[in-house]
Amino acid sequence: MIAKDNLYVVFIILFLIVFTLNQFDVVRIIRRIFIPKKRFEEYDSFLKQYFNYYRLLSEKEKKRFIFRVHNLIQIVRIIGRQGIKVTSQMKLHVLFSQVQLTFGFKSYVLPIFRTVFIYPGSYRNPLTGKLHDGEVNPHGVIIYSWEKLKDGYLNSTDNINLGLHEMAHALMITIIRTDKHDQDLDYYLNEIIKLSKREILIIQNKETHLFRNYAGANIYEFFAVAVEHFFEAPESFKLELPALYMYMTKLLKQDLALKKYRS
Ligand SMILES: [Zn+2]
Numbered sequence: 001m002i003a004k005d006n007l008y009v010v011f012i013i014l015f016l017i018v019f020t021l022n023q024f025d026v027v028r029i030i031r032r033i034f035i036p037k038k039r040f041e042e043y044d045s046f047l048k049q050y051f052n053y054y055r056l057l058s059e060k061e062k063k064r065f066i067f068r069v070h071n072l073i074q075i076v077r078i079i080g081r082q083g084i085k086v087t088s089q090m091k092l093h094v095l096f097s098q099v100q101l102t103f104g105f106k107s108y109v110l111p112i113f114r115t116v117f118i119y120p121g122s123y124r125n126p127l128t129g130k131l132h133d134g135e136v137n138p139h140g141v142i143i144y145s146w147e148k149l150k151d152g153y154l155n156s157t158d159n160i161n162l163g164l165h166e167m168a169h170a171l172m173i174t175i176i177r178t179d180k181h182d183q184d185l186d187y188y189l190n191e192i193i194k195l196s197k198r199e200i201l202i203i204q205n206k207e208t209h210l211f212r213n214y215a216g217a218n219i220y221e222f223f224a225v226a227v228e229h230f231f232e233a234p235e236s237f238k239l240e241l242p243a244l245y246m247y248m249t250k251l252l253k254q255d256l257a258l259k260k261y262r263s
Pocket of ligand 1: 165220
């Protein structure tokens with residue numbers, strides 16, 4: 001039994017909670033927790049159609065995946081550029097990369113990165129004048145060419161995936177610049193950076209390497225290319241660069257070579 005005085009305290013606390021959260025917050029929280037059955041089925045059939053990674057998940061993992069996508073749709077602003085209209089297909093491609101990369105984590109929201117720009121194709125960066133297919137601005141904007149974002153998932157064995165590449169940059173920045181992520185990520189990222197320095201020299205010396213030449217540009221591009229290989233060719237990655245692959249599994253809490261999507 002709760003004593004009468006304690007009951008008053010409980011009521012006062014409940015009263016304060018309800019009034020601290022405004023109506024908008026309450027609606028938003030409910031929307032995030034509950035996914036209508038019809039919406040769930042729409043997500044499920046879309047994701048099965050476009051993403052090999054999703055098709056290989058167990059039923060329980062598929063639910064977890066959809067829950068995360070549904071939640072991120074309400075958090076991440078996706079804005080079309082050069083007149084492109086943002087469709088649900090575009091939104092799901094953008095968010096797929098984020099959920100896929102962070103699927104092993106408890107915390108899958110990247111707090112700095114809540115804005116995405118989509119261009120129809122390659123675009124020119126007004127500052128550098130160079131043509132780009134994608135970029136991550138450390139101030140919190142991720143930019144994609146829709147054409148290349150889509151291509152990344154249409155061909156899932158060429159080790160080129162724009163969505164995963166840019167998300168890898170966003171994750172690396174999040175780990176280095178914030179503490180709003182799963183606990184041990186700093187340690188494993190550091191180990192990966194240590195190993196990558198040796199590999200970058202090999203690529204820069206034009207010796208044969210599993211990764212494409214672009215990985216030799218710097219530690220950031222190396223990590224982004226490593227993520228693309230991790231998801232698209234885990235077996236050859238594990239065979240040729242076992243130590244690096246092992247730290248990638250520790251960092252991402254997934255082991256694609258063993259078909260493990262969460263540790
Ligand atoms: Zn890059």
